[in-house]
Amino acid sequence: MAYSAEHPMMSAKQRIEFAIEVFVRGHSAVKSRTHPYEVDRFGSVWVMRDAPRKQSRDYRKEEWIAFGLDPHLVDAIARAHARGRFFVCALLADGEPDAPLREAYKTLGYRLIATEGFFVHDLTRVPRRPSPASIERVQDADMAAALAKMTRTRPIPPGMLSDDASFRQYVALDAGEIVGRVRSVDAIHATWCADAYVMPAHRRRGIGQSLLARMLRDDRVRASKCSVLTASHIGGMLYPRVGYQRVGTLFMFA
Numbered sequence: 001m002a003y004s005a006e007h008p009m010m011s012a013k014q015r016i017e018f019a020i021e022v023f024v025r026g027h028s029a030v031k032s033r034t035h036p037y038e039v040d041r042f043g044s045v046w047v048m049r050d051a052p053r054k055q056s057r058d059y060r061k062e063e064w065i066a067f068g069l070d071p072h073l074v075d076a077i078a079r080a081h082a083r084g085r086f087f088v089c090a091l092l093a094d095g096e097p098d099a100p101l102r103e104a105y106k107t108l109g110y111r112l113i114a115t116e117g118f119f120v121h122d123l124t125r126v127p128r129r130p131s132p133a134s135i136e137r138v139q140d141a142d143m144a145a146a147l148a149k150m151t152r153t154r155p156i157p158p159g160m161l162s163d164d165a166s167f168r169q170y171v172a173l174d175a176g177e178i179v180g181r182v183r184s185v186d187a188i189h190a191t192w193c194a195d196a197y198v199m200p201a202h203r204r205r206g207i208g209q210s211l212l213a214r215m216l217r218d219d220r221v222r223a224s225k226c227s228v229l230t231a232s233h234i235g236g237m238l239y240p241r242v243g244y245q246r247v248g249t250l251f252m253f254a
Helices: 012-032 071-081 099-108 141-149 205-220 234-242
Strands: 039-040 045-050 063-066 086-093 112-121 132-136 169-172 177-187 190-198 227-231 243-252
Touching: 012 039, 012 063, 012 112, 012 177, 012 190, 012 227, 039 169, 045 071, 063 071, 063 112, 063 243, 071 086, 071 099, 086 099, 086 190, 099 112, 112 132, 132 205, 141 169, 141 177, 177 205, 177 234, 190 205, 205 227, 205 234, 227 234, 234 243
Parallel strands: 063 086, 190 227
Antiparallel strands: 039 045, 045 063, 086 243, 112 227, 112 243, 132 169, 169 177, 177 190
16 A cells, blocks of 8 residues: 555554655665665565675675564564675654663664654645745756765766656755755655755755755655655754654664
8 A cells, every 4th residue: 555645544554664665765766876775675674785796895884674673583684684784774653662672772782873753744735935045956967067066976867857857856056056955766656855955054044945845846746645754853853844744763773
C-alpha cells in the first residue's frame, strides 16, 4: 500500500515503513552521483552501500537501517552481511522512549554519534511564502556550474537538468549570487528532500521556507505521494513551518 492521504486506514507503522523506503532509495540516489550506492534488504533491515570497488580502502561506511526491530537481531544481520565498516541507523517512532534503544546498542558495543529528526510532508497543503530572493530550479549548464563551484562538487550532469529529470535542484538567488539551495529526488512515487541550506548571512529572512515551498509545489505537480527528509535539531525547527510532520528520530550508532 502506498503512502497517501487517500488511505486513512494505513497505520502509523506502515506510513513510517514507507517513508523509510523513500529515504533509503532517495539517499542512495544522491550518494550515487560519485559512485553507485546500492540498496539491499535482509529481512526487515535495509542496507545502503557502495557497489564493488577496485580498492577496498575506497569503500564508504555502509548504512544499515532498522525500525521496530530488536537491536541484537539488527547487529547479527549487519555483522553477517556487511562487507566492512558500517553504521546502524535505528529509527524510533515519535513519542517512544529512547532509553531502552540507547542502552541496548551500548551493551552491544556501539556508540551513539548523532540523532536526526525524521519528517514527512503529505503534500495536501503547501504554503506559499514570499521571499526576498529569487527561487529558481537549476536547468542550465551555467547555473549548474555556479552551484558546483559554490559547493565544491561535480556539476549536475546535463541529463539531470531536463523538465522530467528525477533529480531536481533549486537555488535562491540574491543579486545574482546563490545564497541557498535544496534538492528533491524521486523515489517510489514519492520524493526525498536533501541538502537544504541557506548561507548564514541570509538566514531568518524566509529564504529557506520559500525554497522548500517551491520544491514541494513541484513535487505535488509530479504526483508525489509525500516528501521525506531527515533534519538536525536546528533544521527540525524550520520544516514544520512549511507543513512537515515529525514522525520519528533516527539514531546513528557506530
